[in-house]
Amino acid sequence: MTTDGLARVLEAVARDDIDVLLLGRDGNARFVSGAKRLFLACERAFAPGCVVVRATGAVHLLSVGDAGIPPDIPRARLYPITWNPGALMGVIVAMPGVAGARRIGVDGLTPLFDQLIRAFFADADLIDGEALMREVRRVKTSDEIACIRAAVAVAQAVMDEARVVARSGRSEREVAAVAMEAMARHGVTTAAFEPVVVRVDGTTAIDVGVLRDGWEGGLARTEPGTAAPAEHAAAIARCRAGTPVREVAPGGEVCGVGAGYEVLEPDRELEPGMVVSIATWPVRDLVLVTDATPEVLTTAPYVD
Amino acid sequence: MAHPRVREQMAAFGVDVLVLCGENNVAYATGRVARSQEPARAGATRSVAIVTRDDHLVFQPPSLDLDDGARALAAAVADCSGVVAIDEYPSVVAYAALRERAPIDAAPLLSQAKIVKTPDEVERIRAAQRLNENAIDIVRPLATPGARQTDLTAAFFRAIFEFGATGNTVDPIWNIVPPSIDGAGFTLTGHLPFPNPTTDRVLTTGDVMFNDMGIDLEGWASDFGRTWIIEREPDSRQRDQFERWCATCAACERAIRPGSTAADVARAATAANGGARPWFPHLYVAHGIGTESAELPFCGTDLGEEIEDQVVLAQGTILVLEPVIWDDGHGGYRAEEIVVVTADGCERLTDYTYAPYEMSVR
Numbered sequence: 303m304t305t306d307g308l309a310r311v312l313e314a315v316a317r318d319d320i321d322v323l324l325l326g327r328d329g330n331a332r333f334v335s336g337a338k339r340l341f342l343a344c345e346r347a348f349a350p351g352c353v354v355v356r357a358t359g360a361v362h363l364l365s366v367g368d369a370g371i372p373p374d375i376p377r378a379r380l381y382p383i384t385w386n387p388g389a390l391m392g393v394i395v396a397m398p399g400v401a402g403a404r405r406i407g408v409d410g411l412t413p414l415f416d417q418l419i420r421a422f423f424a425d426a427d428l429i430d431g432e433a434l435m436r437e438v439r440r441v442k443t444s445d446e447i448a449c450i451r452a453a454v455a456v457a458q459a460v461m462d463e464a465r466v467v468a469r470s471g472r473s474e475r476e477v478a479a480v481a482m483e484a485m486a487r488h489g490v491t492t493a494a495f496e497p498v499v500v501r502v503d504g505t506t507a508i509d510v511g512v513l514r515d516g517w518e519g520g521l522a523r524t525e526p527g528t529a530a531p532a533e534h535a536a537a538i539a540r541c542r543a544g545t546p547v548r549e550v551a552p553g554g555e556v557c558g559v560g561a562g563y564e565v566l567e568p569d570r571e572l573e574p575g576m577v578v579s580i581a582t583w584p585v586r587d588l589v590l591v592t593d594a595t596p597e598v599l600t601t602a603p604y605v606d
Numbered sequence: 607m608a609h610p611r612v613r614e615q616m617a618a619f620g621v622d623v624l625v626l627c628g629e630n631n632v633a634y635a636t637g638r639v640a641r642s643q644e645p646a647r648a649g650a651t652r653s654v655a656i657v658t659r660d661d662h663l664v665f666q667p668p669s670l671d672l673d674d675g676a677r678a679l680a681a682a683v684a685d686c687s688g689v690v691a692i693d694e695y696p697s698v699v700a701y702a703a704l705r706e707r708a709p710i711d712a713a714p715l716l717s718q719a720k721i722v723k724t725p726d727e728v729e730r731i732r733a734a735q736r737l738n739e740n741a742i743d744i745v746r747p748l749a750t751p752g753a754r755q756t757d758l759t760a761a762f763f764r765a766i767f768e769f770g771a772t773g774n775t776v777d778p779i780w781n782i783v784p785p786s787i788d789g790a791g792f793t794l795t796g797h798l799p800f801p802n803p804t805t806d807r808v809l810t811t812g813d814v815m816f817n818d819m820g821i822d823l824e825g826w827a828s829d830f831g832r833t834w835i836i837e838r839e840p841d842s843r844q845r846d847q848f849e850r851w852c853a854t855c856a857a858c859e860r861a862i863r864p865g866s867t868a869a870d871v872a873r874a875a876t877a878a879n880g881g882a883r884p885w886f887p888h889l890y891v892a893h894g895i896g897t898e899s900a901e902l903p904f905c906g907t908d909l910g911e912e913i914e915d916q917v918v919l920a921q922g923t924i925l926v927l928e929p930v931i932w933d934d935g936h937g938g939y940r941a942e943e944i945v946v947v948t949a950d951g952c953e954r955l956t957d958y959t960y961a962p963y964e965m966s967v968r
């Protein structure tokens with residue numbers, strides 16, 4: 303994963319006059335650093351696992367070793383795991399350019415880190431760092447779109463194998479098992495979510511999502527294939543610059559996709575370079591908003 | 607009604623309204639189990655629990671990163687009077703929306719509840735562990751020269767879902783360890799890098815592998831760890847490492863009983879290892895397990911003995927013992943053993959072979 307994520311975050315940090323950004327969410331840390339740390343499923347409570355410092359332009363990462371850490375992050379910018387949150391804050395305050403920060407962006411919080419941040423940074427303001435990250439991540443660069451395309455290719459290969467198993471009449475559980483197996487055989491051991499397989503009246507709906515090198519790809523199809531509902535095609539056609547998110551797919555589900563799931567504000571207008579997931583039961587596609595006609599990244603046919 | 611131990615601790619801590627935004631806490635307190643998803647998707651689609659002394663509500667608000675979600679959360683809390691405690695703030699907007707209620711930290715209350723598992727919960731963890739072990743039975747014969755780490759992951763995934771796992775919780779670890787720390791890769795601690803991310807690395811004869819995997823079964827975690835040697839019997843030095851690991855584990859087990867402390871477990875491990883701490887310096891020699899694969903109590907962390915001596919084990923506490931024996935230049939042995947504290951000692955929940963090492967100490 304190589305992007306200019308850090309540069310864009312530093313621009314936003316300067317614009318919003320944020321001195322230090324404390325990031326707990328792994329997707330945000332991946333975005334600014336390109337690091338591949340141990341993947342854990344589930345939401346985790348906030349702890350500052352990645353620090354962006356405006357004064358130095360540096361990103362610091364919580365990591366005991368440098369395996370999976372891009373070479374452009376020097377070892378001096380790794381900091382170790384500690385079970386003592388106060389000690390962790392002490393390490394962060396000692397990073398060059400951090401002491402005396404007045405505006406601190408965070409992408410989550412706990413009661414304990416609320417207290418500690420206030421203790422270590424007297425009178426500092428807490429800023430919504432997730433809003434900043436959401437904005438920076440929303441529009442993808444061509445490199446990022448290439449990463450998403452590569453993830454989509456894996457997801458589509460997984461879908462092909464899952465459909466073969468579904469065709470043979472095996473259970474929903476077995477279809478999910480084969481899909482997960484196929485994902486790993488294609489070299490991806492981290493799922494965006496584990497396959498959702500639902501069989502209704504002989505038709506099996508399958509939704510898969512993978513995180514390949516930290517970038518998400520995914521789609522939903524059926525076995526046997528079924529044409530996408532008319533409202534799905536209409537929703538895709540509305541994925542044009544200027545359409546507010548809430549108007550894209552009134553009967554379906556819309557979210558952003560990039561370094562994992564991205565929350566989209568309902569009033570946000572689509573812009574070229576955004577990648578959105580459009581789900582209209584029983585199908586789902588990833589769509590790239592362009593200057594002209596939207597491009598469906600998930601090219602697998604609905605019906606073969 | 608929410609978990610009786612949660613309600614008991616709410617009373618003890620003087621908390622009237624417990625707001626739970628962490629999915630493992632929601633699962634523990636209410637039984638509502640989330641799907642296994644990458645963290646951002648899990649966070650955006652999370653259910654929140656609001657627990658009062660005699661009732662609870664679980665609901666899925668709009669994204670808590672946005673004002674609508676934060677308002678929905680605040681409105682639900684506004685319906686309940688009294689002292690509020692919260693486990694985590696999903697976002698700054700959620701924090702701001704709840705600020706006037708001045709929530710206190712729910713972590714002490716939750717860890718006090720979770721430190722004792724009910725007999726039913728012990729059985730759920732045992733069942734999750736058994737499922738994990740049954741999957742490993744299928745993977746173990748595949749760990750041969752020429753196989754890739756990702757092939758083992760593929761077989762593991764297939765098996766756990768066929769066996770009915772609710773989810774996979776950690777990218778499975780098949781960490782090949784070199785004989786020496788020197789050349790193993792940089793670490794801040796100077797010890798071995800562990801765990802390293804799984805890649806498509808190909809296994810070769812004689813590779814020593816520390817493995818570690820966690821699955822979820824209906825909200826309850828498992829934690830499997832063994833050392834394998836690829837297509838080779840352990841030599842006498844490796845057998846000796848294994849025996850020292852067994853002796854360390856046995857010493858921990860002798861120290862574990864109601865009333866002993868987390869620090870007692872770490873001290874027993876260190877004493878059995880001739881005074882050197884037999885675990886990775888960035889981790890611990892033992893950790894708790896429940897709706898999370900690693901939760902309090904921790905034994906042997908950098909919090910130090912004084913703090914860990916305040917953590918008292920009780921009947922029903924579950925610990926995962928994970929000592930590491932390391933002879934630099936000659937590799938080492940690591941495995942994990944889940945034990946539950948009984949009325950006068952502890953009992954193992956893990957039930958798995960140490961092949962290809964011998965079973966010599968129990």
